[in-house]
Amino acid sequence: GAVVSQHPSWVICKSGTSVKIECRSLDFQATTMFWYRQFPKQSLMLMATSNEGSKATYEQGVEKDKFLINHASLTLSTLTVTSAHPEDSSFYICSAGLAKNIQYFGAGTRLSVL
């Protein structure tokens, strides 16, 4: 089956630092990748949609300067949380589009900002 690798799985950082999360589609090319945020016991909230070679499309209320997304190739997208603060602590999940509508998800990254 389609595999999406997300790294790191857990990161702890100090307030004010930046953190980069990688999302890779291992056995397929993904024209579109998605980034989600999930709070404990809640549903997934779409943050942005990224298409290879173009700027990401952010959902309403998501700060594009805070959450930088780069989709430089058909197998790699990165999310950088800039100047992280404790309120940015959350579970971040990426997904990659394989075919019409179908998305496969990474295992998620737990970010803890001290």
Added chain:
Amino acid sequence: QQQVKQSPQSLIVQKGGIPIINCAYENTAFDYFPWYQQFPGKGPALLIAIRPDVSEKKEGRFTISFNKSAKQFSLHIMDSQPGDSATYFCAASIADFGNEKLTFGTGTRLTIIP
């Protein structure tokens, strides 16, 4: 309206029973309805999906029933096992190349007791 309503919020079923999780949508443009299974600390895994041209789809112990006129769909798990204990999310999307955003339900925490 992009909302997908999911119920119940939580469900406890004895081993061997058939848990049923229901979802309802409003946007008739949705044309893809997947179900995802998520274990704690992990990303969602695609379980089964249906398109509106069929009323039922089975894959192993998992069945989706789809009622287009009522704009409802449900997940049935046959012969449920303790290993099925997880959070289940329904979702819906529109086929729009490069922008197949998933709209997620609020999730159902399922517990299968031995």
